[in-house]
Amino acid sequence: MKSQFGEKIRTLREKQNLYLRQVAPLLEMDTAQLSKIEKGMRQLKREQIPIIAEILKASSDELMTLWLADQIYAVVKDEKMANEAMQVAEKNINQTKRKK
Amino acid sequence: MKSQFGEKIRTLREKQNLYLRQVAPLLEMDTAQLSKIEKGMRQLKREQIPIIAEILKASSDELMTLWLADQIYAVVKDEKMANEAMQVAEKNINQTKRKK
DNA sequence: TATTGACTTGTCAAATATTGGCAAATATAA
């Protein structure tokens, strides 16, 4: 499993028949960087997600979900206690929510 | 929710009637740092978890779980798509496991 | 096979983020 987010934006970009060189400048980066992002070798900045969502006519929430999932995965990948940690974290999230 | 890991090691330390100044040197840090770690203002290094587990006579797996949960929480805290992201990440973890 | 265009990869300095260490502050008890 590489990068769900990267794979997704690549697919979306290809569906729109856009080249890296067309999309990259809209995100103020060069094609090399965007290529790495699509391959999961770099992370897009969180605040750029709404921007790329608009460029690719995709749901910002969906892209954000994949982007966050990649971040989480990076933390627990190869960890023996991954599932247990996820359970604990999930509990914390929901507790925080309830408090608001 | 601050730091599950920090709260846990503080509780364990107090149960053993140990002072920061006694534990910190065993982790090659000063009391200020350990204090911050217990309060969730700093992260213990991943590789030090087995060490502190031994010092505090606790389960390394349990501490690792809490430590990882803190890292995950840091990623998704305040994120609208937190729960969705957790679901996606969990799926990825289990897929990776199956492949091994 | 030479050229072109799209994409990829490697490197490295610059920008960011995190940590370590110290000193001073606070807190509590005697």
Add this chain to the structure above:
DNA sequence: TTATATTTGCCAATATTTGACAAGTCAATA
């Protein structure tokens, strides 16, 4: 007050991530 334990603030040191560029691969095709 003094002593001890812990906390906080600061900033330099260290580590990590990013940006930019050059050179590389690959596929299509003239």
